[in-house]
Amino acid sequence: MVKRRQPDSSVKIGRLRLNNPVMVASGTFGxxxxxxxxxxxxxxxxxxxxxxxxxxxxxxxxPRTCETPAGMLNSxxxxxxxxANFIQDKINFLKKLGVPIIVSIASxxxxxxxxxxxxxxxxxxxxxxxxxxxxxxxLHKDKLISQDAQSTFELVKEVRRLTRKCLITKLSPNxxxxxxxxxxxxxxxxxxxxxxxTLGGMSIDVNKRAPKLGSWVGGLSGPAIRPxxxxxVWEVYNKIKIPIIGMGGIMDTQSALEFFIAGATAISVGTAxxxxxxxxxxxxxxxxxxxxxxxxxxxxxxxxxxxI
Amino acid sequence: xxxxxxxxxxxxxNNFSGNYWHLxxxxxxxxxxxMAGQFINIKVNDNSIPLLRRPxxxxxxxxxKIRLIYEAIGPGTQxxxxxxxxxxxxxxxxxxxxxxxxxxxxKNSLNILVAGGMGVAPLxxxxxxxxxxxxxxxxGAKSKNCLLCIKxxxxxxxxxxxxxxxxxxxxxxxxxxxxxxLLSTIDHRPSTIFACGPKAMLKAISLIAAENKIKAQLxxxxxxxxxxxxxxxCTVQTRLGFKRVCHDGPIFLSEELIW
Numbered sequence: 001m002v003k004r005r006q007p008d009s010s011v012k013i014g015r016l017r018l019n020n021p022v023m024v025a026s027g028t029f030g031x032x033x034x035x036x037x038x039x040x041x042x043x044x045x046x047x048x049x050x051x052x053x054x055x056x057x058x059x060x061x062x063p064r065t066c067e068t069p070a071g072m073l074n075s076x077x078x079x080x081x082x083x084a085n086f087i088q089d090k091i092n093f094l095k096k097l098g099v100p101i102i103v104s105i106a107s108x109x110x111x112x113x114x115x116x117x118x119x120x121x122x123x124x125x126x127x128x129x130x131x132x133x134x135x136x137x138x139l140h141k142d143k144l145i146s147q148d149a150q151s152t153f154e155l156v157k158e159v160r161r162l163t164r165k166c167l168i169t170k171l172s173p174n175x176x177x178x179x180x181x182x183x184x185x186x187x188x189x190x191x192x193x194x195x196x197x198t199l200g201g202m203s204i205d206v207n208k209r210a211p212k213l214g215s216w217v218g219g220l221s222g223p224a225i226r227p228x229x230x231x232x233v234w235e236v237y238n239k240i241k242i243p244i245i246g247m248g249g250i251m252d253t254q255s256a257l258e259f260f261i262a263g264a265t266a267i268s269v270g271t272a273x274x275x276x277x278x279x280x281x282x283x284x285x286x287x288x289x290x291x292x293x294x295x296x297x298x299x300x301x302x303x304x305x306x307x308i
Numbered sequence: 309x310x311x312x313x314x315x316x317x318x319x320x321x322n323n324f325s326g327n328y329w330h331l332x333x334x335x336x337x338x339x340x341x342x343m344a345g346q347f348i349n350i351k352v353n354d355n356s357i358p359l360l361r362r363p364x365x366x367x368x369x370x371x372x373k374i375r376l377i378y379e380a381i382g383p384g385t386q387x388x389x390x391x392x393x394x395x396x397x398x399x400x401x402x403x404x405x406x407x408x409x410x411x412x413x414x415k416n417s418l419n420i421l422v423a424g425g426m427g428v429a430p431l432x433x434x435x436x437x438x439x440x441x442x443x444x445x446x447x448g449a450k451s452k453n454c455l456l457c458i459k460x461x462x463x464x465x466x467x468x469x470x471x472x473x474x475x476x477x478x479x480x481x482x483x484x485x486x487x488x489x490l491l492s493t494i495d496h497r498p499s500t501i502f503a504c505g506p507k508a509m510l511k512a513i514s515l516i517a518a519e520n521k522i523k524a525q526l527x528x529x530x531x532x533x534x535x536x537x538x539x540x541x542c543t544v545q546t547r548l549g550f551k552r553v554c555h556d557g558p559i560f561l562s563e564e565l566i567w
Binding site for chain 2: 067
């Protein structure tokens with residue numbers, strides 16, 4: 001009898017090798033410790049932290065979340081302890097897990113804050129990659145960096161100069177052409193792109209005739225946005241060569257597979273973590289089973305395999 | 309106490325009055341660990357309608373049983389009302405910090421429980437745990453039909469006083485006005501006020517507690533997405549910075565809160 005080999009579900013994002021392609025999306029997994037009772041954290045492909053800014057941020061007024069059909073709106077407003085407290089209080093727990101840690105960063109006022117953060121993180125050996133969150137919809141800005149190809153290019157290029165770590169750019173779906181922005185990130189030296197961040201949305205309490213969210217508008221996530229995310233991954237896959245980390249309403253193995261077939265090299269689970277804190281491990285197992293059942297040796301075999 | 313995700317059998321799910329329902333679940337893991345003031349987070353259906361879990365305060369526990377009460381008013385609680393005995397629910401709990409009972413054990417200390425509407429839910433569990441000190445319970449609601457759990461409190465030996473907005477039963481007016489009147493007539497100062505109810509009621513109790521130099525433990529409610537401290541959707545402002553209602557609360561000392 002020949003012993004059946006375990007399928008190899010490892011993937012490469014730039015110079016970063018992940019044991020499996022299932023990551024958890026920024027802002028939906030805290031700093032991982034919150035999930036220790038509910039899932040096997042050591043098994044995750046990578047952990048992307050809640051976005052960190054230079055200074056601590058209090059975030060937006062309540063209510064910060066609101067349920068919508070097959071989705072939810074959030075306007076947390078990047079509440080976080082700031083980079084110094086993150087390093088002091090959060091990183092110790094994360095590094096013990098032995099899972100690649102991807103630190104998500106954002107600026108509040110000037111893009112220079114990205115550079116300051118990237119320089120600090122570049123020195124930390126426990127950090128495997130940096131994700132540039134240039135697409136948070138909850139900062140009350142007229143225009144996000146990721147809504148302009150030139151601004152995206154300039155920022156990614158400057159950060160690229162400061163770090164040799166794997167660099168991921170997280171893109172906004174609230175644009176005319178997401179592939180243009182993805183191309184700008186690639187040309188500026190990004191190792192991968194994450195897509196999609198949340199879609200701008202609003203929900204109204206008709207009795208009060210007032211917005212349901214304290215800051216009026218927020219970002220839509222959950223299964224409601226999955227078809228948009230899948231379409232964008234497919235569109236971008238056909239325009240760039242760097243890996244895509246696909247996300248947007250992944251709830252189970254089936255929905256994760258849609259993203260691989262559309263062109264993703266890895267995926268991130270977001271809102272589903274709120275509903276089933278053990279879902280990421282379940283998807284890791286589900287993907288392995290799919291590989292065995294379909295005699296797939298490496299997940300790369302199905303990335304972008306869409307038949308049309 | 310560590311929370312767990314369990315698949316719990318529904319023992320019973322009964323409509324006992326108006327839109328109010330009693331739900332009993334079977335879970336020794338949660339029942340054993342539960343403290344008064346904690347909650348569980350329930351996935352009402354197996355699909356995405358509704359998408360998020362629904363947090364419900366633990367109403368009482370016994371060996372392996374968890375009892376809850378809820379008002380079927382939104383898509384989540386209405387969906388829950390359709391679930392039948394013998395079916396199973398995906399539940400996470402017990403969650404949150406629970407009431408601090410460290411200074412309530414003395415027989416001479418008077419503890420006052422104030423409930424507004426559905427706020428009775430966690431306070432019955434609390435009254436059970438305070439049994440020896442026999443708390444005084446004030447319940448307020450819009451009208452007679454919305455006053456819940458009177459018998460349950462009385463059978464635990466608690467004194468019960470009632471207030472209704474329309475005067476259909478008990479004191480006519482807000483339960484916080486009833487509390488004020490009560491405090492002006494009793495001789496010795498209560499050791500703690502425990503309260504659960506609408507935000508405006510909790511704010512009024514904060515002021516009353518401060519004026520009368522009484523400690524108050526308030527059970528807060530906020531919209532929650534995850535219930536385990538990850539999403540930062542339910543934070544409130546406190547004198548010690550932002551705190552998560554689901555993880556650092558839902559019970560807060562009134563003096564910590566910034567209204």
